[in-house]
Amino acid sequence: MVSSSKRPSSVADRLSQRRREGGPVGDAFRKEAGQWNRETYVMPRIDAREKARALFARFPKAAYMTEIEWWRECEDGQIEFTIRRLRSAD
Numbered sequence: 001m002v003s004s005s006k007r008p009s010s011v012a013d014r015l016s017q018r019r020r021e022g023g024p025v026g027d028a029f030r031k032e033a034g035q036w037n038r039e040t041y042v043m044p045r046i047d048a049r050e051k052a053r054a055l056f057a058r059f060p061k062a063a064y065m066t067e068i069e070w071w072r073e074c075e076d077g078q079i080e081f082t083i084r085r086l087r088s089a090d
Helices: 008-021 045-058
Strands: 036-043 067-073 079-086
Touching: 036 045, 045 079
Parallel strands: none
Antiparallel strands: 036 079, 067 079
16 A cells, blocks of 8 residues: 555655755755766756856866756746766766
8 A cells, every 4th residue: 555655646746845945856856876966956047047057167067077967947937957967076
């Protein structure tokens, strides 16, 4: 039997709440496979640009292979994007 906290509707509700709060979506969207570190953010367009620039400055593409892996514009005008980088540079 599935507990109420694990039902798809409750998971969707929790993720929607995190999105409304802004900032990183959290560990539920953090995909850690192999050497890659992925983080998903949802924020207004201007803030999303600043966040992406800050992450590229902190983790340069040449060393960490940083890139915007995926992005979309949400219905409320916010930008949701996933940035991918190597966990560490040699």
